[in-house]
Amino acid sequence: MSIMRHSRSSGRWRRGIIALTVAASFTVTGLTAIASSAAAAEAKPAVPATGEPKPGDACTAADLGKRHPFIKSTQIVPTITHFKGWYVSEGTMGSQTVETSTQTVITVSVGLNASVQGSFQVETLGQVGASLGLTVQTSFSQTSSESKSISWDFHEPGYYALYQGTRKVTGQYGSLNCNRVDLGSGSYATQWVEGPESGSYTTYTTLEEGAVRCEDTVPASSIMRKAQDILGCGAALAHAERTPSAGKSLTPVKATAGVVPAAGASSAFTCDAGYYKIGTPDRALFWTAPLQQGDSVRLRPSTIFSGNLDQWQLCRGPETRGVAEQILVNHRTGKCLAIAEQTAAAEQAPLVQADCRTDDLQRFYIYRDVPGTDKIGVQNKHTGSMIGHDRYADGQPLRQYSMGKADGSGTYVLVRA
Numbered sequence: 001m002s003i004m005r006h007s008r009s010s011g012r013w014r015r016g017i018i019a020l021t022v023a024a025s026f027t028v029t030g031l032t033a034i035a036s037s038a039a040a041a042e043a044k045p046a047v048p049a050t051g052e053p054k055p056g057d058a059c060t061a062a063d064l065g066k067r068h069p070f071i072k073s074t075q076i077v078p079t080i081t082h083f084k085g086w087y088v089s090e091g092t093m094g095s096q097t098v099e100t101s102t103q104t105v106i107t108v109s110v111g112l113n114a115s116v117q118g119s120f121q122v123e124t125l126g127q128v129g130a131s132l133g134l135t136v137q138t139s140f141s142q143t144s145s146e147s148k149s150i151s152w153d154f155h156e157p158g159y160y161a162l163y164q165g166t167r168k169v170t171g172q173y174g175s176l177n178c179n180r181v182d183l184g185s186g187s188y189a190t191q192w193v194e195g196p197e198s199g200s201y202t203t204y205t206t207l208e209e210g211a212v213r214c215e216d217t218v219p220a221s222s223i224m225r226k227a228q229d230i231l232g233c234g235a236a237l238a239h240a241e242r243t244p245s246a247g248k249s250l251t252p253v254k255a256t257a258g259v260v261p262a263a264g265a266s267s268a269f270t271c272d273a274g275y276y277k278i279g280t281p282d283r284a285l286f287w288t289a290p291l292q293q294g295d296s297v298r299l300r301p302s303t304i305f306s307g308n309l310d311q312w313q314l315c316r317g318p319e320t321r322g323v324a325e326q327i328l329v330n331h332r333t334g335k336c337l338a339i340a341e342q343t344a345a346a347e348q349a350p351l352v353q354a355d356c357r358t359d360d361l362q363r364f365y366i367y368r369d370v371p372g373t374d375k376i377g378v379q380n381k382h383t384g385s386m387i388g389h390d391r392y393a394d395g396q397p398l399r400q401y402s403m404g405k406a407d408g409s410g411t412y413v414l415v416r417a
Helices: 119-132 221-230 236-239
Strands: 015-023 042-044 066-090 094-102 148-154 160-182 187-204 208-213 248-251 265-271 276-279 287-288 297-302 312-320 323-330 337-338 353-354 364-368 374-380 386-387 399-401 410-417
Touching: 066 148, 066 221, 094 160, 094 187, 119 386, 148 160, 160 221, 160 374, 187 323, 187 364, 208 221, 208 276, 221 297, 236 337, 287 364, 297 323, 374 410
Parallel strands: 160 364
Antiparallel strands: 015 265, 042 066, 066 094, 066 160, 066 248, 094 148, 160 187, 160 208, 265 312, 276 287, 276 410, 287 297, 312 323, 323 337, 323 364, 337 353, 364 374, 374 386, 386 399
């Protein structure tokens, strides 16, 4: 549990360094490894989709609250989802229906979002398919975990692999954010730059099924070759039990998965002495914390009745690619700005306040316009989503949008209180 150091007895954070230890864990799913041979993989270079911004492209203040995905790497692995080894003798040729068992289940995911709800996730998978020239799944789906019957017309005797398979596509994506860039000699510009948020994705191509013998010559990186590998062509054939009766089921080789252990990190935050207001560019509505338990942070006019609910202290933490993590503590309540854990995966989940734990749900990145303006964009570290609002009106909740708001309403101002 983190211990927060206070400089006054009021219980609110003041200027100083807050030492924190935070467990940050992640799991990376390993590619399926077949015991009888190494997994055949095709590494493909990432090709930017046409019409999408690229690192270094110019952006404007209206883009500060937006982000775009870009594909950093891809890997294609032929993968068998269902399998059965089947021996066909001279007297058993013709049409047969074989019950195959599940070998591997592939689930489409982008980062932490296995449900692929947001437009950022859909756009990421769309870029994967476009960069590879393949049709891939761009919405939530998974291959079947149930057994599957495959009917096949056998014309030759032999040891067959009955299979259903696909090409599993995995890799890393990054996030392009609009931010201030120092061009040197006192000159600045706003450009699309690689932001701190990144992650891994998984999808797959069209499913196919079939039967292949050990004697058949197939491409080295094909799904059929993967089925032959699992069949154990060569050694397995020599030891197979042959009978003159109906086709006989043979036990397939089991697949194993690799796991990367979790990792942890520790960091410190330094809080500014004063407070800030975050508002719409016309400075008419500001981010205001609720007094009612369970309510969301909303846009409100700043008046003498606000009672400091619209003031936030910024606590600066570690940097990634030049962008610092920020914790925002409300002046009135002493609580931290956050995305609720139970709605973190949901598009348009509202901003809330919570007891300060300084986990990633309570950490934000702030992107800034060129010096001389106070316009910003805000991004949650855990979800990667940008903060915006549905419409310009008193009482509107602040929400997360996976790619930000296309109309530029995710751009705010950060002003001293």
